[in-house]
Amino acid sequence: MRQPDPADFLPLKSDVLLIMLALTSRPLHGYGIIRDVEARSDGEVLLQTGALYRTLRRLLSDRFIEECDRPADETVTDDRRRYYRPTRLGQQVLEAEVARMSRLVRAARLTADGKRPRLA
């Protein structure tokens, strides 16, 4: 099967972006993601359980993330907890999204400075 083009999946929803960002640093379980996202957004975004897992399901079926073993440094050893990490595709999509957003931001700044923006 051919490798999908990361650009096909853009733009990402903010929830997705935040979750993907949370997982890039290290594999996390559900509650870990919630805490990480909360911290990353300065307490602005508090994910709810249902919404989180609905998104996780979507990410799993799109093959952005995958399940992985519990990290060795994890202290809590609850068997029900499952850990997720981004796949190669997920990583690429995330990078593409970040690049896209930074281009947007740069364009926005140029516009604010009165210069002609160049997207892409």
Place this chain on the structure above:
Amino acid sequence: MIEALYRALLLLYPAEFRRRFGAEMLDTARALDASRRSRRSRAVIDALHTAVALRAEYRRERRFAFTENRHMPWDALRRDVIFAIRSLRREPAFALFVAATLALATGANAALFGIADRLLVRGPDHVRDAERVRRVYVTAQPPGMGQFTTAGVGHVTYDIVRRASSAEAAATYAINDGTTGRGAEAREIKIGYASASLFSLLGVQPAQGRFFADEEDSTTGAHRVAVISDGLWQRQFGRATDVLGRSLIINDDPYDIVGVAPSGFTGAELGRVDVWAPMNLLSARITNDWMRSWSAQWLSVIIRLRQGVDPDAASDELTTLFTRAYDGDEKHMREARVWTAGLGAADDGSEPAESRVVRWLSGVSLLVLLIACANVMNLLLARGARRARELGIRRALGASRLALLRMLVIESTLLSLIGAALGLLVAHVIGGAARNTLLSSIEWSSAPVDARVLLVSLVTATAMGVFVGVVPAIDVTRDALARALRSGVRGGSGRRLRLRAALTVVQSTLSVALLIGAGLFVRSVWNARHVDLGFDPDRVLVVEVSRASLAGLDTSARDTERARRRLFLAGVLDRVRGVPGVEGASVAVGLPFGNRFSVRITVPDLDALPQTGTGGPSISAVEPAYFRTMGTRLLRGRDFNPTDRAGSAPVAIISEFMARTVWPGRDPIGRCVRIGDPPGPCTTIVGVAENTHRARLVEAPKMHVYIPLGQEVGFGGAALLVRSTRDAESVAEGVRRELTTADATITFVATETLAERIDPQMRSWELGTSTLLFSGLLALVVSAVGIYSLLAYLVADRRHEIGVRLALGARVDHVAMIVVRWSIGMSLAGIAAGCLIAAALGTFMQPLLFQVSARDPMVFGSVAGVLLLVALAASLLPSLRAARVDPLEALRAE
């Protein structure tokens, strides 16, 4: 607390989702709750909202894509089946054609399986431990003849087998023609005269009443008891419950019905038997010393070997016992070998011709199935191309390739199951027809489609559906996504085209092979029908009469009546000749394809007759008009005339072969032979007649002697011969009426053309011809459709290219020729491969054919011609379509 609430809320989620994430969610929800960062009301609202959203998502996915659903395979299967039905209904013509192809192929297969099952596998019904039950054969080499094997033995042999230590049991039987009822009610039936041991040996239980007992089959006083078949019970008694104890007229004698045999019971053979009666009743009608005679050889003997006894060891024992018991002085009888073979063997111990043909035909029907598979695959590939867009969209919507494969295979399986269901109808019709016309002598107890046929068809159809579905499905789902995104159906078709062309060539190949087989059989039948038998089989009717019993008359009255009856046929000849449509009539004892009487001939100035390798001379006693009636030519000398009769000077007419063998290069007319043992008076040869076949279609010429009717000694049993102006059957009714009015003691008049007597020997060829012809034509139609559909696809696929060519100035006829060339090329490949296969199989085929080479160039040539014509016809429409491509339109469509 939150955990219980959340657990309850989770029940609202799609089950699949709950199984996957439920435990984690509980854990997360509890942790979130414990951290007190979120209010419970938010958690509940979120849980409810997610449940609704997820349900909607799952529903959408289910509608547009075939998600893998490992947890509910039946549910998924049901969905796929419903979907397959819907998608087939969108292309009813395609579905119908595929189903029809499969129906004909599986139908032919099922019908043949039913026949092969009976003939080759199962054998007669109601036989317990059938592998230990065997028929007894005697192989001997009489002087002047080749070695021959027969299942016809004498009661003496039965006595030997009965006493053998390797036998757990032995039984003897003879199946004869007879009549039931009297006068206009009379019907012909098959009577099985059997020793009482037959039933216990086979292990059959009566459906009602009992079989007869040993004491009812004793020589001292055989009882007139009868066991009727299920069929007769139905036909004659309408399944009356009080049939036991009723009386049944058999050959004009009353019998007490003591039992009803179970449905489908035919003894140790496959032919229909209507009534079973004690063996001694038959023997009482023949001669007094038949039980001790070594020359009475009209019984069949079967043996049940003791458990663990090797058939070869049993044969050795039987042979030893036979040699010890034989008290005659004929060398070949002392040296005869007694042996056994399974119940499926023919009367001469070999494999019956029908079995061999059926074995072949089973192979043929498999070929037909293969052709049908190739054809369906071909059509499925074409359909796949038409659906490329739909499949691509499904793929884009998230259906996995596996899901698409499954969907396509389920479609093809569904199609082949529909085909198989229709095929059972076809099997019913074909099987019924084959049984009634070609294998009518066999009792078919079960319907053409029984449980076994049903099971086999079901399994075949399912396997076939998967088999024909998988290859096209793999092909069309490959790159489905990418292909759908491009516009049009073009592109990436090279591989598929090659695959379809290969399939089409395979179809043509198999059709050619089948048609060649059919052609060879057709020629065989034609040759067999046109063998010069030395008489006209179609125009001569053989009439035999049954009469009222002589019981109840005293001895002198009985002798008078016997004498009157003997002369009756000759006396009634003039009246028969007056029947409209009758060209001539005669009377004879000893007919071709009827009773054969061997006779000893001595020639005064010769020590012994020359050995011919075809047996000693046989004899007939005939009335003067015999040769004219039969259509046998007299080559020399004179015919018999009315003055040649009982008491006049003994004269004879001999066969040409005998004249040539005994008096090579000399004139036999006027010479003297002595007939009989001890030799009779000098019989003067007055004529030479052309050779006639006596018993077989394939037969070396034999020595034969004709003497005038009335001069015969030691043999009898006259039949009336009627030659008609047109076909013999048409005068049967008139002759029958004339005979019954002329003599009130006649109870039944049996009529049969000579051709009908020969027919059983034609049967294996006819069976082969009709089946091969049917399957060959089916294959031809199927491959014509295959070629057509491929060419049509090709033209549609290359529209653009054709348009460009035409725009660049290509001539219309050249474009059309491209298509025709394709068609011819594929069929030439098929013809070449098919001819090679047929030629390779020729060696095996040869023994089944009659006077035609298995590599007959005429048959090969005409089949090749037919296939080329069909290929041309199939390319007609697509080539016209190619020629009519409008360059502008084709280019604009891109």
